Amino acid sequence: MIVEAAPQTSQKRETILSVRDVTVGFGDHIVLDKLNLDIYRGEILGFVGASGTGKSVLMRTVLRLIPRRSGKIEMLGSDYDAIPADERYLLDMKLGVLFQQGALFSALTVKENIQFPMREYLDLPPSLMDELARLKIELVGLAPEAADKYPSELSGGMIKRAALARALALDPALVFLDEPTSGLDPIGAAEFDQLIAKLRDTLGLTVYMVTHDLDSLFSVCDRIAVLGKKRVLVEGTIKDMLDCPDEWVQSYFRGKRARSIPGFGIERNA
Numbered sequence: 685m686i687v688e689a690a691p692q693t694s695q696k697r698e699t700i701l702s703v704r705d706v707t708v709g710f711g712d713h714i715v716l717d718k719l720n721l722d723i724y725r726g727e728i729l730g731f732v733g734a735s736g737t738g739k740s741v742l743m744r745t746v747l748r749l750i751p752r753r754s755g756k757i758e759m760l761g762s763d764y765d766a767i768p769a770d771e772r773y774l775l776d777m778k779l780g781v782l783f784q785q786g787a788l789f790s791a792l793t794v795k796e797n798i799q800f801p802m803r804e805y806l807d808l809p810p811s812l813m814d815e816l817a818r819l820k821i822e823l824v825g826l827a828p829e830a831a832d833k834y835p836s837e838l839s840g841g842m843i844k845r846a847a848l849a850r851a852l853a854l855d856p857a858l859v860f861l862d863e864p865t866s867g868l869d870p871i872g873a874a875e876f877d878q879l880i881a882k883l884r885d886t887l888g889l890t891v892y893m894v895t896h897d898l899d900s901l902f903s904v905c906d907r908i909a910v911l912g913k914k915r916v917l918v919e920g921t922i923k924d925m926l927d928c929p930d931e932w933v934q935s936y937f938r939g940k941r942a943r944s945i946p947g948f949g950i951e952r953n954a
């Protein structure tokens with residue numbers, strides 16, 4: 685199913701994440717070399733690239749889990765390295781992350797998982813935290829009974845939704861999703877995509893999504909960035925991808941798998 689992308693006009697776009705000339709490496713191995721990237725408020729940016737090109741490294745660098753060698757990263761208008769600790773704390777609260785496999789705490793229930801960031805960042809009475817967890821569970825389309833279940837009692841799709849609820853616990857402005865539909869069957873994946881699109885449309889959420897899922901790229905991403913040769917090779921709409929002469933981009937977006945997707949070739953956001 686094609687979910688309509690949010691309208692984007694160049695005049696209105698507010699940059700929410702700006703990556704400038706960022707270089708990251710491990711020993712002699714330079715993974716990202718002077719990479720540039722922008723994400724605009726209210727969009728879903730799909731991030732793709734061949735295996736090992738550095739998609740996870742970039743996401744982790746932006747989240748400051750990996751140090752960069754050089755370059756500048758601004759999030760929500762602030763350079764993290766240039767602001768005082770209390771402002772960093774506030775900035776961290778505006779980011780949500782869903783790592784691959786969900787990464788829920790196995791010893792905690794869904795409700796406790798969702799409340800984990802609330803306990804870390806907020807000082808709220810238990811009754812209010814319960815109400816907030818209930819709302820997040822509803823928001824991601826889980827049944828209320830899921831609140832008291834442990835991750836081991838959930839299906840793969842439920843784990844993704846619970847992890848998304850935890851990522852949304854503090855009402856972030858920007859969420860990072862690392863291959864959110866991997867491991868889901870096509871129907872579960874399509875439902876998850878629709879949920880992400882709904883959150884963009886209703887909450888104005890900005891989404892940075894690393895994905896190998898062509899369905900997600902075609903159906904919900906407003907823009908796509910392709911990583912290769914240690915940089916962003918091309919960024920833009922599906923039409924831009926189809927028009928890009930790069931060999932990998934051509935084989936990925938015009939290959940057999942892409943052609944089997946309903947709506948393939950529709951010039952969206954052109």
Ligand SMILES: Nc1ncnc2c1ncn2[C@@H]1O[C@H](COP(=O)(O)OP(=O)(O)OP(=O)(O)O)[C@@H](O)[C@H]1O
Nearest residue numbers: 710713715733734735736737738739740741742896
């Ligand atoms: N902690 C690390 N130490 C050394 N090298 C690393 C480290 N993390 C990643 N790399 C290397 O960085 C490169 C990019 O890895 P990364 O996991 O970002 O690729 P990817 O594009 O996300 O791949 P995939 O699509 O397969 O998940 C790889 O060569 C990887 O071996």
